[in-house]
Amino acid sequence: GQQLNQSPQSMFIQEGEDVSMNCTSSSIFNTWLWYKQDPGEGPVLLIALYKAGELTSNGRLTAQFGITRKDSFLNISASIPSDVGIYFCAGPTGANSKLTFGKGITLSVRP
Amino acid sequence: GAGVSQSPRYKVAKRGQDVALRCDPISGHVSLFWYQQALGQGPEFLTYFQNEAQLDKSGLPSDRFFAERPEGSVSTLKIQRTQQEDSAVYLCASSPGATVYGYTFGSGTRLTVV
Numbered sequence: 001g002q003q004l005n006q007s008p009q010s011m012f013i014q015e016g017e018d019v020s021m022n023c024t025s026s027s028i029f030n031t032w033l034w035y036k037q038d039p040g041e042g043p044v045l046l047i048a049l050y051k052a053g054e055l056t057s058n059g060r061l062t063a064q065f066g067i068t069r070k071d072s073f074l075n076i077s078a079s080i081p082s083d084v085g086i087y088f089c090a091g092p093t094g095a096n097s098k099l100t101f102g103k104g105i106t107l108s109v110r111p
Numbered sequence: 112g113a114g115v116s117q118s119p120r121y122k123v124a125k126r127g128q129d130v131a132l133r134c135d136p137i138s139g140h141v142s143l144f145w146y147q148q149a150l151g152q153g154p155e156f157l158t159y160f161q162n163e164a165q166l167d168k169s170g171l172p173s174d175r176f177f178a179e180r181p182e183g184s185v186s187t188l189k190i191q192r193t194q195q196e197d198s199a200v201y202l203c204a205s206s207p208g209a210t211v212y213g214y215t216f217g218s219g220t221r222l223t224v225v
Contacts, residue, residue, distance in 0.1 A: 009151075042115070042202050042216025043154065088153050092211045097167050098144065099211050101153030 002027040002093050004102035012108045013079055021105050022073040023089030032065050032072040033090040033099070043088055043101075047074070079109050113137075115217035117203050123223045124193045132188045132220045136205030140215075143186050145178055146202040148219070154202050160186060161209055193224045 005024045013019050023032070031050055035043035047058050049065035049072060056063055062075045076083055086104040093100050116135040124130050136143050142161055146154035147170075156170040162183040171178070175193075180186040190197055200219040207213050 004153075041218050042204070044216070045214065048212075090153075094167065094169075097142075097159050097210065098156040098170070099146075099154075099214070101155070103151070103153050 002029070002091070002100050004089050004091065004100055006087075006089060006102035006105050008105065009103070010106045010108065012110065015079055015081060015109050015111050017079055018075065018077045019079060019107065020073055020075045021087055021107075022071060023102050024071045025091070026070070028069040029091035030069065031092055032063070033092075034061075034063050034072070034074045035088045035090060035101075037086045037088065037104070039085075043090075046087075076107075079107075081109050081111060083107060084109050115203055115205050115215050117201075117217040117220050119220060120218065121221050121223075123225060126194060126224055127192050128224075129189065129191045130193055130222065132190075132201050132222070134186045134188070134203030134205075134217060136184065136186070136203070137207075137215055138184075140205035140207050142206040142209055143180055144204045144206070144211075144214070145186070145188050146204065147172075148200040148202055150199070157188070157201075190222075193222075195224050198222055198224045 034046045037043045047063040054065040060077045088101050088104045090099045090101045118133045145157040148154040158178045159167040160180040175191045177189045202219045204214045204216045
């Protein structure tokens with residue numbers, strides 16, 4: 001089936017730094033979604049991308065839908081301690097009835 | 112309610128025991144999804160309901176897993192004869208329409224099988 005690849009598994013940055021994380025797939029996705037999951041909580045949608053080449057911002061977050069439709073990246077600028085969490089990329093499969101998730105990247109922010 | 116509510120938050124089951132996990136979706140949401148999230152992994156799809164109809168159960172790992180949504184609102188995921196590999200967080204999500212767009216996840220039920 002379709003798989004989404006995220007690496008590295010963990011990232012460590014200093015407060016105030018920018019960070020970029022990407023997600024790749026061997027298959028085409030028509031929509032890319034970025035979620036954040038805090039400990040003990042469900043994933044929360046950060047940004048949704050619907051068109052190849054689309055660049056979308058949400059506050060300090062910026063995400064882009066790759067032109068090949070096989071990749072996407074998420075940038076976080078001027079990181080703060082509450083950015084700590086697990087970031088997942090996801091895309092719909094199976095006639096849009098379900099999501100496929102990457103394995104996630106755990107972000108740690110040092111004060 | 113304001114969000115998707117799942118209960119219990121934590122469940123410890125002895126191997127071989129049956130468990131039932133409950134999901135209360137956002138009122139009026141047509142679609143309901145169950146996902147399984149193993150430690151260090153992303154959520155993996157289990158099953159999907161549109162109202163009371165179970166339209167996709169392709170992700171259920173075995174016939175020990177059963178889900179229902181008899182009145183098109185509350186859903187229950189039942190696992191019979193639990194095994195250690197069933198230990199995971201079980202996430203429920205609901206959506207206002209018939210697709211993945213507008214998903215809201217609950218906080219999950221952490222199942223530990225000992």
